[in-house]
Amino acid sequence: MSTLEHSLRRRRASAGRLARLAQPVATVLAVVLLLGVPFWLVISTAGKSQAEAFNPDLSPPAEWQLFQNFAEVFDQGRMLLGLAGSLLVMVPAVIGVLILGSAAAWILGRRSGRGLAVLYALAISGIVLPPAVVTIVLLLRQLGLAGTAVGMIGVYMGMYLSTVIFFVTGFVRTIPPELEEAARVDGAGPVKVFIRIILPLLMPVLATATILICLYIWNDVFYALFVVGGRLDTLPLNLFQVASAGLYLQNWHLIFAYIILMSLPLLLVFVFAQRKIISGITSGAVK
Incomplete structure (x- = not known):
């Protein structure tokens, strides 16, 4: 047994x-x-000839010509203009939304009350409530900002302000208030306290928000098409436009090559900064 x-x-x-x-x-x-x-579908199709890539599948190319397709896309696909336009819109929008969002999150995280609770709910409601495209376009036309980089920057800041407030508010509540009180005793005003004390401590969660918002803006074509379509090049908007033109019509190998080149910068950033993304999310969520 x-x-x-x-x-x-x-x-x-x-x-x-x-x-x-x-x-x-x-x-x-x-x-x-x-x-x-x-x-693999993207890589293999980008490395094929036009005839092989006419019907994209998982089969490897008979002869790899990935770098030749990259060179053709870079030469004829207006990638430099698209890159300049994407950076022109993304960099100011990210900096502006981080500063405004972190300042608002600092106030909301340090004060309590029913009124501020309602205000916080309204501030983060943009995460689940999509903006009305028609209203945005009409408003920008009234302001004279339709088709401009300034108008697109304002749209992105309004769209992703809720994301920054949501991430940063939870992190602010983990910062000891005694640090701010000590700075006020030394004569520092609210702006100086925020810049010298709070903002450096928010860097981990701001790094997370920066990477996520950069991904959103870098890959956006929907709002850019309605706001600045045809008047300012961005990489995804440029891909949409040239893919509908004669140069890229049925040229799937060039389209997929463009996608790889467009995605490569932020893909590398994401690979090297993924630890910061995880640490920033968890630090603001569980503490």
Whole structure:
């Protein structure tokens, strides 16, 4: 009887080890299927000739010409203009929304009351309530900002202000108020306290917000099409326009090559800064 029990225990232990091993293996396989297959489709199609890429599939190209396609896209696809336009819109929008959002989150995180609770709910409601495109376009036309970089910057700041407030408010509540009180005793005003004390402490969560907002703005084509379409080039808007023109019509190898080049800068930033993204999210969420 003891031998049978010992055999059963060994089988259960072996089954438990197999189950613990199967779970991560299944997770890795799922990730490979969900991410690796689309990634391979993009890479393989970008490396094919026009005839091979006419019907995109997972088969590898007969002869790789990835860098030749990159050179053709960069030369004829107006990528430098698109890059300049994307940076012109993204950099001021990100800086402005970080400053305004962190200042608002500092006030909302340091004060309490029903009125401020309602104000905080309204401030973060932009995360779930999409902006009305028609209203935005009409308002920009009334202000004379339609089709301008300033108007597009204002739209992005309004869209992502809620995201910054949501991330930063939880982090502000973890900062000891004694630091601010000590600065006020030394004669520092609110602006100086915010710049010298609060803002440096917010850098981890601001790094997270910066990367996420950059991803949103860099890949946006919907709002850019309605606000500045045809009057300012951005990379995704430029891809949409040239893909509909004769140069890229049915040229899937060039379209996919453009996508790779457009995604490469922020992909590298995301790879090297993913730890900051995770630490910033968790620091503001669990403390």
